[in-house]
Amino acid sequence: MALNTIVTAFTADPLLRWMVPNADKYIRYGAALFEAFGGGAVDAHTAFQIQDFAGVALWIPPSHAKHSDERGQGFSQQFLQAVDQARLEPISDVLRGMRAYHPKEECWYLSLIGVDPCHQGRGLGARLMKHALNLCDDDGLPAYLESSNPANIALYERFGFEVMGLIQSQSSPAIHPMIRTAR
Numbered sequence: 761m762a763l764n765t766i767v768t769a770f771t772a773d774p775l776l777r778w779m780v781p782n783a784d785k786y787i788r789y790g791a792a793l794f795e796a797f798g799g800g801a802v803d804a805h806t807a808f809q810i811q812d813f814a815g816v817a818l819w820i821p822p823s824h825a826k827h828s829d830e831r832g833q834g835f836s837q838q839f840l841q842a843v844d845q846a847r848l849e850p851i852s853d854v855l856r857g858m859r860a861y862h863p864k865e866e867c868w869y870l871s872l873i874g875v876d877p878c879h880q881g882r883g884l885g886a887r888l889m890k891h892a893l894n895l896c897d898d899d900g901l902p903a904y905l906e907s908s909n910p911a912n913i914a915l916y917e918r919f920g921f922e923v924m925g926l927i928q929s930q931s932s933p934a935i936h937p938m939i940r941t942a943r
Contacts, residue, residue: 762807763791765816766798769874773909774933779851780845790844796836796898798871800824806895808888815875819892822866822901853929861924861937863904868896870905889919893940903940910934 767790770776780786781794798818801807806819835848843851862869870892875885897901899915905921913923913936921938928934 761810761813762802762816762831764895765792765813765876766794766872766874767791769816770794770872770877770879773924774910775854775935776861778933779847781844785842791860792836792838793842794872796839801871803917806892807883808891810888810922811879813876814879815873815888817873817885817888817892818871819895820869820871822868822899824865825866825869847931850929850932854927854935857927858906858935858937859931861906861927863902863939865902867902867939868892868899873905877895885915886892893919896940897943902942905938907932907936907938910936913938 767787767868770790771786776790776793777786780789792845795888798807798820800820801818801824804819804821805823808819809815835843836853840848873885873888893903897909903921905916906927907916917923919942920940922940924937924939926936
């Protein structure tokens with residue numbers, strides 16, 4: 761259910777829809793793609809949901825960081841079936857850029873957060889963010905994310921995240937890696 765919420769929430773995400781512009785492929789393979797990016801949160805018990813999966817946040821704790829560092833190392837068959845084949849090289853470049861910005865020190869990593877569009881605007885994403893950032897603060901660790909939608913940068917900044925740089929390759933949308941220092 762969590763991945764279905766993410767698929768719905770990211771239907772118009774600039775990066776994901778650039779990678780998978782075909783709607784049929786996006787619907788068919790979306791959950792598998794998102795599991796590759798955030799499935800470690802389920803294993804770590806740091807996949808959070810609110811109001812019967814109206815919103816979902818997939819956080820990778822430091823103890824599971826190795827798994828998130830492996831993303832983009834190779835493409836699964838489902839990934840290859842889903843993405844625009846003409847964009848494999850720039851997709852690889854973007855994923856390498858994401859790995860390069862990922863902090864080397866221990867941190868919590870927000871791999872995915874989304875609210876079903878019919879539940880947006882009610883503060884569910886903010887409540888999910890506050891919950892997980894309290895865990896980060898309890899651990900005294902920073903939090904890291906990549907914003908694939910420029911419309912979300914101001915939201916993340918309200919929670920103390922700062923833009924670290926820009927990741928972009930060829931025609932890809934801009935991705936902004938963001939860090940929130942330990943509190």
